[in-house]
Amino acid sequence: MTATTVADTETRAPRGPVPNALTSAQLPRFVELYTLAGALAVSAAVLAMTGFSIVGWLVLSAVLYLVSLGILSTVVENRRKATDRVVRGLVTIAFLLAVIPLVSTLVTVIIGGAPSLTWDFVTKTGGSVFDPSTLKVTIVQGAWQAVVGTLIITGVATLISVPIGILAAIYLVEYAQPQQWMARTVTFLVDVMTGIPSIVAGLFAFSLFTLLVGPKAFSGFSASVALSVLMIPIVVRSTEEMLKLVSSELREASFALGVTKFATIVRVVLPTAIAGIITGVMLAISRVIGETAPIFIAASFTSNFNANPFSGPMETLAVKAYADYKFPSQDIAASYQSAWGAALLLVLLVVILNLVARIIAKAFAPRGLR
CATH class of the missing domain: 1.10.3720.10 (MetI-like)
Structure with missing residues (x-):
């Protein structure tokens, strides 16, 4: 190999660390919270014009949150991370759907039974x-x-x-x-x-x-x-x-x-x-x-x-x-x-x-x- 070829190769070689496709682009740390807050606000504004209901607000907010988070992650990061964020969001929503009835039932029982739960009630x-x-x-x-x-x-x-x-x-x-x-x-x-x-x-x-x-x-x-x-x-x-x-x-x-x-x-x-x-x-x-x-x-x-x-x-x-x-x-x-x-x-x-x-x-x- 001649000296000119070696020099051309060194000139064309990239200097510094090679960027990693998995870590080069990252969304902000609390992007999920920001996206959720935005989805709640937008869905509340939309339902305020058509008829507000808590169930509809939560459902629309969840849909907007998943769609917005998936689009942001796809544009800034990549499809792999976007899929991961959307799936984690679905798992979180499923967990909340399972916990909400449990918490609601527990709170209802506590509110209804606390006034009568006295020592005389238990021991008599x-x-x-x-x-x-x-x-x-x-x-x-x-x-x-x-x-x-x-x-x-x-x-x-x-x-x-x-x-x-x-x-x-x-x-x-x-x-x-x-x-x-x-x-x-x-x-x-x-x-x-x-x-x-x-x-x-x-x-x-x-x-x-x-x-x-x-x-x-x-x-x-x-x-x-x-x-x-x-x-x-x-x-x-x-x-x-x-x-x-x-x-x-x-x-x-x-x-x-x-x-x-x-x-x-x-x-x-x-x-x-x-x-x-x-x-x-x-x-x-x-x-x-x-x-x-x-x-x-x-x-x-x-x-x-x-x-x-x-x-x-x-x-x-x-x-x-x-x-x-x-x-x-x-x-x-x-x-x-x-x-x-x-x-x-x-x-x-x-x-x-x-x-x-x-x-x-x-x-x-x-x-x-x-």
Whole structure:
């Protein structure tokens, strides 16, 4: 190569860093917020001339936001980043659509139930009190019988469902072959039970105990059996997925040390998956603790305190909320207020149970997973 050719090559070579197509053009940091504010303002101005509505304003703002953000990103950046921004916007909108009803329901329950959520309401049994001096009947609003009934019925259902669900999941993951008829049968039955309506579970439990005990065999245990029908498939499915996530290398290392299969499951597999298993159990409890139809059919409802799950009707917080709203006493406003208080108390109970479950899962999890 001659000296002239080398010089021409050096002259034509670009000096400095070569620009990167992925980072050379960037929109401002808070462009999403600016675009959203502009979309809200433009949609409000448009709807102000045609008839303003909150739903229409939000929908039009979302459409304008996605279109504007996509155009800006395409012009300034590139199609790849524009697609990424639009998809992230769609995901954010979908998340907000899922959260808005939840937040709205929670705020409504808090506003409606907070005035009646007093210490007397929680610790006293509701019912009517007759004053012989004035010959008046006073309606006392209390939820203690419903709190006790909720804990007993849900606790018995958990004692029935959790062992059956966990053992069935262990069988499906650790022992059964995929093509075994027993494994396929259990999987099919779990899938069928997952789609059973709750009222069918209540009718099943009521019919079963009517045949065994007699007519009008209302009891908390009957309601627990109905709830266990709904809980078992959730526990099986969640536990099965958690056990599958445990690395096979852990099992092989345990087998290499001469540990039996049963000891490997108990000492290696279950402790590794304990956090997910407890989360699945809590999901099942949260699924059934607010059920009304099966408990209303199997255990009926009562304003009397009953802590014996094997005899007599029992009441839960969900059934109390329904009964006070559907069958109010002479003081209709007080009954409605009691229904809102029972609903709020049920929400608080679910929150407390979830917190306790997280603490237990963290305490029993292996050290590396804490």
